[in-house]
Amino acid sequence: MxxxxxxxxxxxxxxxxxxxxxxxxxxxxxxxxxxxxxxxxxxxxxxxxxxxxxxxxxxxxxxxxxxxxxxxxxxLSAEIDEAVSEITRAIAKADLPGLQIKAGTPDIALDGVYVASSDLVVVANLTMPVDAEVTEAILK
Known part of the structure; x- marks a missing residue:
């Protein structure tokens, strides 16, 4: 760079x-x-x-x-913490008829950083436990 x-x-x-x-x-x-x-x-x-x-x-x-x-x-801890909060909020707000989703706390860690022609690209890994339960017949 x-x-x-x-x-x-x-x-x-x-x-x-x-x-x-x-x-x-x-x-x-x-x-x-x-x-x-x-x-x-x-x-x-x-x-x-x-x-x-x-x-x-x-x-x-x-x-x-x-x-x-x-x-x-x-x-980038503050930015990572904000991303974790946004993911958590989005899953909590998800309204999927016939499906109940329970998710644990996301864990985000930076994995790599690369220089592109005009950008700095940061790659992150997201790990999060998710349980999904079908609560009613989705297909009729």
Whole structure:
């Protein structure tokens, strides 16, 4: 996965103003028991119009990468919990004549993450116990 960020930095004294691009790349993976995505093996490069900032990038490369890496995990627990709630509500509201459905709590875990041409695709597994009972003749 790659991301380009256009920058236009202005400083009060104008001595350290710069413009250009910063590029980040890394591989997205699933972590935290299937509840988060992390971008690993992060690398970056920049093309800026300031010799000072080009030199500073070289000096502070390791520190910059540590900061970026510290913010490279995206916890999707809240989104997964909301999906579990929506599935539970939908099953509870289901009105299927002649059929009674009892479902347990869904368990959703992220299984994989893939980079498509313009999207990040996350694959999830859904496991849920379901009991269905025919309560009357469905076919007549």
């Amino acid at each position: 790659a991301l380009g960020l256009k920058i236009d930095a202005k400083t009060p004294a104008s001595w350290f103003d710069t413009g250009g691009w910063v590029y980040l790349s890394g591989k997205p993976i699933v972590v935290k028991d299937g509840k988060a995505i992390k971008v690993e093996d992060i690398r970056f490069a920049s093309v800026v119009d300031s010799a000072f900032w080009s030199a500073a990038e070289l000096v502070f490369r390791d520190e910059i990468l540590k900061i970026v890496d510290a913010h490279a995990t995206f916890d």
